[in-house]
Amino acid sequence: MASNTxxxxxxxxxxxxxxTLIAAARKAGADEADAMAVAGQSTSIDVRAGALEHAxxxxxxxxxLRVLIGGRQACVSASDHSAASIDEMAARAVAMARxxxxxxxxxxxxxxxxxxxxxxxxxxxxxxxxxxxxxHLQDLALRAEAAALQSxxxxxxxxxxxxxxxxxxxMAASNGFSGGYGRTTHVISAVAITxxxxxxxxxxxxxxxxxxxxxxxxxDIGRLAAERTLARTGSRKxxxxxxxxxxxxxxxxxxxxxxxxxxNGSAVARGASWLRKSLDEQVLPAGMTLHEDPLRTRFPSxxxxxxxxxxxxxxDIIADGIxxxxxxxxxxxxxxxxDSTASAARGLASAPSPTNSNVILTPGTRSRDDLxxxxxxxxxxxxxxxxxxxxTTGDYSRxxxxxxxxxxxxxxxxxxxxxxxxxxxxxxxxxxxxxxPPWRGAExxxxxxxxxxVAGA
Numbered sequence: 001m002a003s004n005t006x007x008x009x010x011x012x013x014x015x016x017x018x019x020t021l022i023a024a025a026r027k028a029g030a031d032e033a034d035a036m037a038v039a040g041q042s043t044s045i046d047v048r049a050g051a052l053e054h055a056x057x058x059x060x061x062x063x064x065l066r067v068l069i070g071g072r073q074a075c076v077s078a079s080d081h082s083a084a085s086i087d088e089m090a091a092r093a094v095a096m097a098r099x100x101x102x103x104x105x106x107x108x109x110x111x112x113x114x115x116x117x118x119x120x121x122x123x124x125x126x127x128x129x130x131x132x133x134x135x136h137l138q139d140l141a142l143r144a145e146a147a148a149l150q151s152x153x154x155x156x157x158x159x160x161x162x163x164x165x166x167x168x169x170x171m172a173a174s175n176g177f178s179g180g181y182g183r184t185t186h187v188i189s190a191v192a193i194t195x196x197x198x199x200x201x202x203x204x205x206x207x208x209x210x211x212x213x214x215x216x217x218x219x220d221i222g223r224l225a226a227e228r229t230l231a232r233t234g235s236r237k238x239x240x241x242x243x244x245x246x247x248x249x250x251x252x253x254x255x256x257x258x259x260x261x262x263x264n265g266s267a268v269a270r271g272a273s274w275l276r277k278s279l280d281e282q283v284l285p286a287g288m289t290l291h292e293d294p295l296r297t298r299f300p301s302x303x304x305x306x307x308x309x310x311x312x313x314x315x316d317i318i319a320d321g322i323x324x325x326x327x328x329x330x331x332x333x334x335x336x337x338x339d340s341t342a343s344a345a346r347g348l349a350s351a352p353s354p355t356n357s358n359v360i361l362t363p364g365t366r367s368r369d370d371l372x373x374x375x376x377x378x379x380x381x382x383x384x385x386x387x388x389x390x391x392t393t394g395d396y397s398r399x400x401x402x403x404x405x406x407x408x409x410x411x412x413x414x415x416x417x418x419x420x421x422x423x424x425x426x427x428x429x430x431x432x433x434x435x436x437p438p439w440r441g442a443e444x445x446x447x448x449x450x451x452x453x454v455a456g457a
Contacts, residue, residue: 018172024090030067034173042165045137064348072100077349105334115311118179126182137162147222158191177309190225203228235413238456244378253442265332274394290318294357301357301441310342364432373408394423417456
C-alpha cells in the first residue's frame, strides 16, 4: 500500500527526472524546453455472476519532453528513463524541431508570469489514505452487482466494476518553473440487462470521486443501474417532427461541451468556430452564467497551475448569457492578441492546448419533472451515440435514445432516433432544471431545448 510519505518521495524523484530532461534538452541545442514526468498506478476489478471476472493492475513511470528552437517545436515521450534514454530523447526532439514549421506564437511563459504555488495540497485532489486493496475493490463491485440483481426483471448484470488510480505529475521548464502534484480517482460502475434477444435492453450507473469517502454506496449505484435498465423495457422509435427536447442531466454536459469547443482558442484562432464572431454577444439566455473554477476542493479536474506553469483562477466564460472570453493557452492567446487564461493542458507527447477545468452552469429553479410537464409532447434524451457537428456553422445531428413525452408525462422508452438543430439557436432557447449532479467536472443540470427536429419512425 502507498503511504503519503511514499507519494512525496515519488514526487521528488519525478522532479529530478523532469529537471534532468530540461538539462539534456539544453545540452542538445534547444533554445527552450519543458518536460513532464508521470508516475501512475491503477487497479481495476470486474465481477460477474458473483465471481471475479477480470482484474487489471498497471504501474509505470513515463516522461515527456517538448523542445523549442526558433519558433519550431517537437515533442517526444518514453517509458525508459535511464540516462542514455534521456540523452537520446533530447537529441531526437531537437532534430525533429529543426525540421518543423515555424510558428512565431510558440514559446514558454515569461518568468514573471509563472505561478507562485507549485503544489496542490490545499485542493485535496489526492487522498492521503492507503490504496484500496484488490479484495476491497472486488467487494465493492460484488455489492453493486448484488443490488442490481435484487430488482425484479433484471436478467443479468453485464459487468460491475470498482477501480482506483493514483498519479503523481511533475512539470519543469527552462524558464525556471518546477512543480507537481498527485491525483487520485475512485470509480464504481454497473451495467444491468433486462429481457432477451431483440427485446433486450441495458443501461448503467457509474460514479467517480477523488476521495472514496465521497462515493455513493455501491448498492445505490447497482440499484440505479437496474432502475434505468427496467425503465427502457419496450423501447421503440418516436414519431418524426419538430418537438422540444429535454437533455437529461446524464447527457446535458455534452451540449455544454459543444459550446466549450466553440470558445476554445485553438478553434477560434483557426477560424473554425461557429462563435468566432460572438465575443461580448449573447450566446445563452439572460441570467445564465457558465463559470469555470479550477480551484474547487476535491473536484476531478482541479489544478493549481496549467501545463505552462501559469496560475489557474476562477472566471466567467459566459456571464448573464454574454460571451466574455475564449479559453486560451499561451500560443493561441498570442495569435489572438490576448492573455492566456491559464487553460493549457498537454500529454506526454503533445504540445499544450486549451482546455477547461470544472465548469458550472447556472441551475434553474424548477425540477426536471416540471420541465417535462411544460414540454407537453417531446423527447427526453438520456443517452447519445455518434455525432455530426459542423464546428464552423454549428449544425448539429446526433443519434439518441430516451423517453417519449405525451401530455406532460413520460409515455414510453424510445431508441434509434436522430435529433438535429443548430447549436447557436439551441443554446439561446435553453431552460435549465435544478438537478445538476454533484462532483462532476461539468456541473450541468437537465436542459430543455425548444424546436429541434426528431427523426424516428
